[in-house]
Amino acid sequence: MSSKEPSETSEEFAARVGAILANGFASLGIALGHEVGLFDILSDMKEPKSSQEIADAGNFKERYVREWLGAMVTARIVELDSTGENYFLPPNRSPALTHNGKLSDGVVMSSLIPTFGGNVFGQVKACFKKDGPRGVSFDAYCASYEVVGRMTENYLEKNPIASLLSKYPDLTKRLDKGISVVDIGCGHGLTTTELAKAYPNSTFCGVDLDEVSIQDAKDKAAGLNLTNTEFIVADDTKLPADWTNKFEFAILFETLHDQAYPDKAIGEVYRILASDGVCLVVEPTSFSKVKDNRDKLEGIHVFYMASLMFCMPTSLYSEGGMGLGAVWGWEKATELITAAGFKVCTVVQDLKTVYQHFYCMKK
Structure with a gap:
């Protein structure tokens, strides 16, 4: 006690x-x-x-x-x-x-709660038993994933990813001039298309394992008449062999903690980046110790529960999945990113937008 x-x-x-x-x-x-x-x-x-x-x-x-x-x-x-x-x-x-409300982040998140009921709740409950299943298949979360997409879109409308990049002027200069960019775990292509609009001289490749999301991303890019994007279905722990040293910038927006094998995923990012390449990892703001989260972050229990019901079980479903969860914290994130070979140059914890970002370069 x-x-x-x-x-x-x-x-x-x-x-x-x-x-x-x-x-x-x-x-x-x-x-x-x-x-x-x-x-x-x-x-x-x-x-x-x-x-x-x-x-x-x-x-x-x-x-x-x-x-x-x-x-x-x-x-x-x-x-x-x-x-x-x-x-x-x-x-x-x-x-x-309301749907167009400027302060509606919380109410959009409330729509996630019902998607965890019924079958999902029962499956997560079963996972607690030592002889129960490892985790829950991503297929069980179709409704949850749709809400998460809306939450991300809602967030990006108020906090454009281009504004986040403005914190790194050396990077934005390169983007203005024209470089090759890969968006790992791009989902419906929200970050990819936003950046493609903001930096027309650069080329952008969105990667995701979900075929439906990739098709949505392609449709979104076509609707915006973007000619500097492509989207492919690929496992980000086994990216194409001919991509070695191909890209100059990689972004991972709220995706690394969801991975079954995040160590392999960030290792692949290191491989496909050029020698002067940079990487930006964006994750929910948190610390690695429960005490720090309790004492320093108001409302962090929401992320713990969303992680328990969604992020962690889908990661653990795969054999040997790490199950980091959404609240793995900047300390563990820094350790994992560094172990892949990166130098973490900057860690910014933005309590207002509930995201922290790690600006990394190859050593």
Whole structure:
């Protein structure tokens, strides 16, 4: 036991746990309202409306809408007018709840919670047993992956990757002039296409193991009329043999911790970079010790749970998977990147955007 025991009583602790659980149910309601568009409907209404009027505006069944409104009113998310019969969303709450809200990162993340229910929850539960499965197949997370894609898109809209690169002027000068870039674990091509637009003189290659994501990335690039991108399906632990020393810049945006074999993946990145190549690894901000995360990072439990339900089981599913998890911390990340042969020149922990980045060069 710690030499310093928590000061709260058993009753106070039970009340705190109860509040956490109650907020968990409220999160489901927030996710549902966001997904079906009820918050957008309420935000667009100029005056309080009845449950029937709100239902009609979205072509919904009134009974379901009324029950949802009851949950949101009692959770102090939606308000009632003086009659107690009509509902409204205060204007100051819209930015955090609507699809186009400037403060909606949290509500987008709430949509991840329902995807962990049912089959996924049961599979992760089974993994706890010593004789249970190693992990959970990525195929079980189709709905989760779609939400993660939206979360990434939402983040990049407010924090363009080009702005992140502006911290490294030597790199941006090279990108302006024209270099070859590889985006490892590119997913739907969000970072790849953004950089391709920002730096038309450079060429960009997005790599991902998921065929559907690669096709989405190709479609996105075509829709933007980009001519300096290509996307290929490949295992980033076994990249093409003829890629040795091919690229001058590699970016890994929130992908390294998800890998079953991140040591092999970063080793391949080292191989395919030219002698003067640089690498930027972007990961969730965290420390490698639980105590540091508890004391220094507010709300980090969200990342622990997302990692437990998604990142870690998919990594451990593969034989010998490392299962780093999303909260592996900058210390372990630096150790793994350095072991691959890189010199970590800069580590920036951005508490505002919840990401830390590692700017690396070949030794």
